[in-house]
Amino acid sequence: MDSAASEKSIIALDSWLQTPAGAYVRAWEQAQLDALTADIFGYNAVQIGLPQIDALAANRMPRKWLADIRPRARLDNVTELRQVAVTFDYAELPFASQSLDLVVLPHVLEFAAEPHQVLREVERVLIPEGQVIICGFNPASLWGLRQVTGRLTGSHFLPPAGEFISMPRMRDWLKLLNLGATTSHFGCYAPACRTEKWLQRYAFMDRAGARWWPYLGAVYMVQAIKRVKGMRLIGPPWTKKRVAAPVAIPATNKRRESQDGQG
Template identity: 70%
Template sequence: MDHRLPEKAIIALGPWLETPVGSYVRAWQQESLDMLTADIFGFNAMQVGLPQINALQANRMPNKWLTDTHLPKDGDGNDSSRIVVVHDFAELPFASQSLDLVVLPHVLEFAEEPHQVLREVERVLIPEGQVVICGFNPASLWGLRQVTGRLTGKHFLPQNGEFISLPRLKDWLKLLNMEVNRGHFGCYAPPCMTEKWLTRFDFMEEAGERWWPYLGAVYIVQAIKRVRGMRLIGPAWTKKPAHARQGVPVANRIQKHK
């Protein structure tokens, strides 16, 4: 079965992030991802797709990679020497249980088989490894605008995205023995296209977090891979030195040739 991401959908999301509303989303996500990933420790971290967001910018792991289906353009903000190009996000070139952290910024929404991508992420994560997922919230004003846009032909968000509700995502994670640790909602402004109107609705960020916290246009979920019957003693990253991890040589060989 072909699990490739629709090329047009991926191409559409990048330019959308350069629009005023896309920049608004990107700024909130970058700040939130920096806060979430700064204190996740280990040796090996990977971002899957969307090089316009540097999801591992604040993380301090020694080995960090961006996995994408093509080389990013100049100015995307990621180190090109750390790029691992793949044909399919459902077939990652890392050994099982070799990564401490995986970040998925809006990848699942544009995958033809998102649960397959999530299964692959579970495979490459070590026990107690963590995954961070960004997504558009269909239960929001933006989600409602997107539904009406499909009827009228005037789309507010990239039209090929299949936005996943948070309860549905939690069910998928639970089936893979991934325990949701933290979650954040943001971007409470109405679906405005111009910077002028987005600025006018700045006050809604604080009001939204207080009065309607689950109606933010974007969410970020952090989950931990649990292994039944396993008991860790001490920090997980003291179990093996970095050079002993399986799977890392694949990415290292790619890095050295750059």
């Protein structure tokens, strides 16, 4: 997928996110991101892509930016997209190395022309112990199955150009870059329905799915921390155990002890 095709895919995703199914996904992801980012501390945080979600709304870092591949316009008379602060190619992040505490990638890798390069750039700009949160569509789900059949029939449910990445595969990519996955979440267990009426009818599946088939949600979220080999936290210096100094015996006492022994 070249950069032009990648941009077309992102535009297609923008339109899909305005559908009832897209609103269903956005609501779940916003709730999860609010919970995950609320207790991540630092100074600089960046959300890359998907301005329909405010991934950093609950985070308290002093400097937060929304970055994207291009400026976004209002999609309809209701949706007001947030202002994009920085525009760039996903494969070349315009940030200094080890300058960011948190990067959020909502549905960026599956529609990027070079997903591995995007992850390498994220690893570069993160400080040691910095964190990345990735959102993606789960191919091992009812929606993933619907996407496969859609490619055969020509009736697509999700944007057709995206390359959906499984959770195990994503964890392998992260591990190769010393980004250790810490937590993962799955959600949106309803079938691939196009109307809000049918999505509401299947709302019970969100509760059942989280309990009985937790890894088959339509979307997932994975959180990882940048690990730096050979780096360790420095604690207080170890103190040597003090050895009690021998008590000197006065010479007079020594003389008296020898006299007592002779007597």
